[in-house]
Amino acid sequence: MPITAVIFDYGRVLSNPEDAVAKDRMIALTGLTEEQLFPSYWRFRHPYDLGELNGTAYWKSVASDAGTTFTAEQIESLIETDILMWASLNEEMLAWVVALQDAGYPTAILSNMGEDMLRYMRQEFGWLAHFQHHTWSCEIGIGKPDPTIYTHTCERLGVSPATTLFIDDKPENIAAATEMGLHAIQFHSIEQLMQELESRGLAEGLPKPSRRN
DSSP states (O other), X not given: OOOOEEEEOSTTTTBOSOOHHHHHHHHHHHTSOHHHXXXXXXXXXXXXXXXXXXXXXXXXXXXXXXXXXXXXXXXXXXXXXXXXXXXXXXXXXXXXXXXXXXXXXXXXXXXXXXXXXXXXXXXXXXXXXXXXXXXXXXXXXOOTTOHHHHHHHHHHHTOOGGGEEEEESOHHHHHHHHHTTOEEEEOSOHHXXXXXXXXXXXXXXSOOOOOOO
């Protein structure tokens, strides 16, 4: 059966990987080394993305876990810098999104996303309005790879998993989506995405993703 809809993750799919300048600034703000900071940064990320922690509580948890404390001013700067670290857009992928939408394909975003990043995106990214549906983990209290989030998104988009393509950068999210019946591809690059669409027989009728000259 041909693909009739596409669901996208945001981070490292519609966005580029972490911005190096913002990442270095974050490390400097904490006074920690990269090796000290990022295990704690990721340890509390899922509760942050689920809305169980707000930005202040998240960074206090990170600090405590890393054996330090952050002032209110540090936390404010860390929230801002964290947003900027994930705000660089993958223009090639966004161009493909536009091509899909112009061709009449329903599109959605399904992303584990904290409230601070989501607030920024809604203010700055007008292109969000062109997706038929958004699933943000912080708003529904469910995050990938929980199977129910895939069912929720397909139902809200009004599509069948059997004819829907899901693109994400994390293998555990791809595995869960596949288990729920979606055609799921782990994203590494636009060239790799094109190759997998072709090799799996999913490219028929879809606009071709391509790198800009």
